[in-house]
Amino acid sequence: MHGKQFKMNVNELKDLAVDxxxxxxDFLIQSKLEKKEVYKEExxxxxxxxDRDTEKLIRASLLGTNIPILGEEYGGKITDERCWVIxxxxxxxxxxRGLDECCISIALMESNDAxxxxxxxxxxxxxxxxxxxxxxxxxxxxxxxxxxxSKSKASITTGFPASETIxxxxxxxxxxxxxxxxxxxxxxxxxxxxxxxxxxxxYAEKGVYLWDIAAGICLVKEAGGSADFKLIDKERxxxxxxxNLL
Numbered sequence: 187m188h189g190k191q192f193k194m195n196v197n198e199l200k201d202l203a204v205d206x207x208x209x210x211x212d213f214l215i216q217s218k219l220e221k222k223e224v225y226k227e228e229x230x231x232x233x234x235x236x237d238r239d240t241e242k243l244i245r246a247s248l249l250g251t252n253i254p255i256l257g258e259e260y261g262g263k264i265t266d267e268r269c270w271v272i273x274x275x276x277x278x279x280x281x282x283r284g285l286d287e288c289c290i291s292i293a294l295m296e297s298n299d300a301x302x303x304x305x306x307x308x309x310x311x312x313x314x315x316x317x318x319x320x321x322x323x324x325x326x327x328x329x330x331x332x333x334x335x336s337k338s339k340a341s342i343t344t345g346f347p348a349s350e351t352i353x354x355x356x357x358x359x360x361x362x363x364x365x366x367x368x369x370x371x372x373x374x375x376x377x378x379x380x381x382x383x384x385x386x387x388x389y390a391e392k393g394v395y396l397w398d399i400a401a402g403i404c405l406v407k408e409a410g411g412s413a414d415f416k417l418i419d420k421e422r423x424x425x426x427x428x429x430n431l432l
Contacts, residue, residue: 203304237275266297289379305375313325314401316407324379337366338364346358375398381409414426
């Protein structure tokens with residue numbers, strides 16, 4: 187009985203996350219043509235007022251679950267208990283410039299385990315969803331990772347590291363040599379979704395945050411792939427997500 191209750195709960199929570207993502211997506215679509223106000227810009231990072239407004243909207247939708255929330259804009263703590271992990275706009279710089287490679291990411295984590303993953307590209311209405319042990323879906327159609335087993339035929343998606351040294355930049359470029367195609371979308375969450383759905387085969391990046399990849403962990407694993415992530419400093423991760431063959 188306990189197992190059934192848990193499953194029912196997780197299904198309800200997934201539906202709630204999907205509703206929250208849709209509401210936030212509608213808001214971002216409506217705001218797309220308005221002037222976007224920047225509240226912080228440092229290095230390569232840009233933060234918009236609308237990031238904050240969108241996170242408020244998502245938090246309000248999830249408040250009734252009484253599950254703590256960790257979000258990019260308003261923080262929070264990750265605990266061993268269940269915790270929502272949200273990125274209101276992953277790919278803010280793309281959204282700011284009118285590029286469609288951006289999305290909303292909502293995950294339910296329990297310690298290092300991803301129980302639910304929802305990634306919503308509101309620009310083209312692509313809703314990626316996954317529940318642990320229940321498969322991964324794109325707009326309710328089951329998805330799976332690709333079956334490409336050779337780098338020379340595979341696509342890698344990554345982000346160019348903000349390296350301090352020429353040497354580390356050269357090493358990065360060297361690593362890209364053997365792949366058939368290299369793609370940089372500017373959104374970690376979408377990169378994960380593309381591996382999960384077989385649109386790309388491998389995603390590797392250094393310096394991403396938990397809210398960038400949390401939903402992707404569940405999606406890629408449930409689509410038959412592997413999701414490796416390790417802390418490289420206090421809060422940033424190095425990740426390798428693949429179709430399990432590369």
